Amino acid sequence: xxxxxxxxxxxxxxxxxxxxxxxxxxxxxxxxxxxxxxxxxxxxxxxxxxxxxxxxxxxxxxxxxxxxxxxxxxxxxxxxxxxxxxxxxxxxxxxxxxxxxxxxxxxxxxxxxxxxxxxxxxxxxxxxxxxxxxxxxxxxxxxxxxxxxxxxxxxxxxxxxxxxxxxxxxxxxxxxxxxxxxxxxxxxxxxxxxxxxxxxxxxxxxxxxxxxxxxxxxxxxx
Amino acid sequence: xxxxxxxxxxxxxxxxxxxxxxxxxxxxxxxxxxxxxxxxxxxxxxxxxxxxxxxxxxxxxxxxxxxxxxxxxxxxxxxxxxxxxxxxxxxxxxxxxxxxxxxxxxxxxxxxxxxxxxxxxxxxxxxxxxxxxxxxxxxxxxxxxxxxxxxxxxxxxxxxxxxxxxxxxxxxxxxxxxxxxxxxxxxxxxxxxxxxxxxxxxxxxxxxxxxxxxxxxxxxxx
DNA sequence: ACAAAAAGTGAATGATTTTTCATTATTGTT
DNA sequence: AACAATAATGAAAAATCATTCACTTTTTGT
Numbered sequence: 001x002x003x004x005x006x007x008x009x010x011x012x013x014x015x016x017x018x019x020x021x022x023x024x025x026x027x028x029x030x031x032x033x034x035x036x037x038x039x040x041x042x043x044x045x046x047x048x049x050x051x052x053x054x055x056x057x058x059x060x061x062x063x064x065x066x067x068x069x070x071x072x073x074x075x076x077x078x079x080x081x082x083x084x085x086x087x088x089x090x091x092x093x094x095x096x097x098x099x100x101x102x103x104x105x106x107x108x109x110x111x112x113x114x115x116x117x118x119x120x121x122x123x124x125x126x127x128x129x130x131x132x133x134x135x136x137x138x139x140x141x142x143x144x145x146x147x148x149x150x151x152x153x154x155x156x157x158x159x160x161x162x163x164x165x166x167x168x169x170x171x172x173x174x175x176x177x178x179x180x181x182x183x184x185x186x187x188x189x190x191x192x193x194x195x196x197x198x199x200x201x202x203x204x205x206x207x208x209x210x211x212x213x214x215x216x217x218x219x220x221x222x
Numbered sequence: 223x224x225x226x227x228x229x230x231x232x233x234x235x236x237x238x239x240x241x242x243x244x245x246x247x248x249x250x251x252x253x254x255x256x257x258x259x260x261x262x263x264x265x266x267x268x269x270x271x272x273x274x275x276x277x278x279x280x281x282x283x284x285x286x287x288x289x290x291x292x293x294x295x296x297x298x299x300x301x302x303x304x305x306x307x308x309x310x311x312x313x314x315x316x317x318x319x320x321x322x323x324x325x326x327x328x329x330x331x332x333x334x335x336x337x338x339x340x341x342x343x344x345x346x347x348x349x350x351x352x353x354x355x356x357x358x359x360x361x362x363x364x365x366x367x368x369x370x371x372x373x374x375x376x377x378x379x380x381x382x383x384x385x386x387x388x389x390x391x392x393x394x395x396x397x398x399x400x401x402x403x404x405x406x407x408x409x410x411x412x413x414x415x416x417x418x419x420x421x422x423x424x425x426x427x428x429x430x431x432x433x434x435x436x437x438x439x440x441x442x443x444x
Numbered sequence: 445a446c447a448a449a450a451a452g453t454g455a456a457t458g459a460t461t462t463t464t465c466a467t468t469a470t471t472g473t474t
Numbered sequence: 475a476a477c478a479a480t481a482a483t484g485a486a487a488a489a490t491c492a493t494t495c496a497c498t499t500t501t502t503g504t
Contacts, residue, residue, distance in 0.1 A: 041387060042385075042387075042388055044384070070348065070349040070350065074340075084326045084328055084329050085328075087329050087332060088328050088329060088331075088332040091332035091333060091335065091336040092332055092335065092336075094336075094339075095336065096336055096337075096340055097319070097336070104306045106306055106307075106310050107306050107309050107310060109310075110309060110310040110313035110314055111313060113313065113314065114313040114314075114317065114318055114319070115318075115340075117316075118296070118318055118337070118340055118341065119340065135346075135357075135358050136346075136357050136358070138360075150490080150491055150492080151373075151491075151492090152491080152492065184493095186493065186494055186495080187451080187452085187493095187494085187495090188492080188493060188494080190450090190451060190452065190453090191452085191453085191492090191493075191494085192492085192493090193451090193452085194451095194452060194453065194454095197452095211450090211451065211452090211500095211501095213449090213450065213451080213500085213501050213502065214449080214450065214501090214502080372460080372461055372462080373461075373462090374461080374462070375461095406463095408463065408464055408465080409463095409464085409465090409481080409482085410462080410463060410464080412480095412481060412482065412483090413462090413463075413464085413482090413483085414462085414463095415481095415482090416481095416482060416483065416484095419482095433470095433471095433480090433481065433482085435470085435471050435472070435479090435480065435481080436471085436472080436479080436480065436481095
């Protein structure tokens with residue numbers, strides 16, 4: 001996990017670095033806000049720990065700035081200021097958490113983990129049984145290897161998983177997967193289902209897509 | 223925003239409800255952990271506030287239980303216990319935040335907002351100037367309309383935006399966008415850059431992709 | 445068991461995308 | 475200015491993907 005520490009107090013910075021290094025996390029240290037912004041613009045971190053009080057640009061300014069530039073890296077502000085209005089200000093400007101000094105390293109670690117977990121889980125992956133869809137790279141993995149799906153097959157599988165356990169009408173599938181508001185005169189859905197079925201069956205040996213005569217499809221759970 | 227409050231102290235629960243109601247947020251109150259689990263299983267909330275100490279099932283047990291069942295609702299634990307080991311335990315069990323009593327309502331609200339913002343933003347948008355990439359649907363929008371990109375063009379633009387302001391070598395572009403660890407013998411990168419340039423220029427009239435002779439490309443910021 | 449409706453199949457078509465290639469243009473160096 | 479290296483371009487070829495079609499199989503209600 002790549003961690004950025006923006007902290008002008010060398011002692012604190014080094015103590016944090018040492019602790020993180022013990023857990024095998026590479027750390028980058030910025031001595032002031034300007035440097036922090038520079039690092040954040042060039043490298044992708046898993047989390048940024050920003051001291052409120054820093055030379056040149058304060059931690060809260062760094063936070064505001066990177067959020068405005070669209071950077072969504074999880075941010076935790078570290079500070080001696082324990083007043084509520086400061087906390088509120090920081091959180092409203094896009095920080096994810098706020099810890100007042102002195103803090104315990106264990107608590108910091110736990111808060112980092114909570115935020116990173118949330119950050120990661122809220123993003124990319126859709127998991128069904130032992131199949132994992134990466135919604136960003138659009139790749140599908142199972143313990144038996146990667147399943148190569150075409151674009152439409154991926155969209156369809158995603159739709160199936162999101163609605164697993166319920167009967168999905170062809171009308172709705174059409175609307176959601178093909179963005180068509182009318183039922184096509186061809187059997188395009190059936191054809192795509194066929195190909196998806198084949199690939200899923202090649203992977204797991206099971207047929208996960210059940211046809212409900214006259215109603216639609218059911219993606220079976222369990 | 224639908225909020226679940228699990229709190230056996232009626233006074234606290236009602237005070238919270240009143241405050242949230244003033245902001246127009248519907249609140250549901252569970253008097254104990256069992257009820258909280260029941261509500262969480264039947265209704266979808268934007269955030270769950272759980273008291274640690276509750277009859278029947280403690281807040282932390284509720285948290286553990288719902289996480290095990292796959293529920294990803296943001297959870298904040300409210301408690302009088304301020305010891306670090308309690309905080310760490312809670313955060314490691316899947317809570318998103320931890321607030322010790324007594325707390326200010328403003329801080330609670332700010333923390334809720336930070337967590338919900340993070341939960342919802344789910345990082346599926348990449349914004350550069352007035353161009354927005356939806357990383358899930360893989361569509362690109364600008365104030366002037368949608369920009370239709372092919373798969374590779376989208377991947378390349380995403381890579382450019384993520385590394386805007388830095389010079390990107392063809393070697394790295396190759397590795398990241400084409401998943402090839404060797405430099406291709408053809409001019410496939412240049413060809414794709416050309417097509418992407420065309421589409422971006424058709425949209426904004428500007429050439430955002432600068433060639434750095436002998437080094438690579440630069441996606442201009444400013 | 446039968447007919448009608450619905451769903452499945454394999455192969456062919458059409459469309460789009462990706463890649464290649466030959467050629468032209470640009471840049472940096474001497 | 476001349477040269478070599480690098481980059482841009484348009485068009486063509488190759489590959490992939492989405493869709494259609496004719497036909498077969500399965501399911502349901504009678």
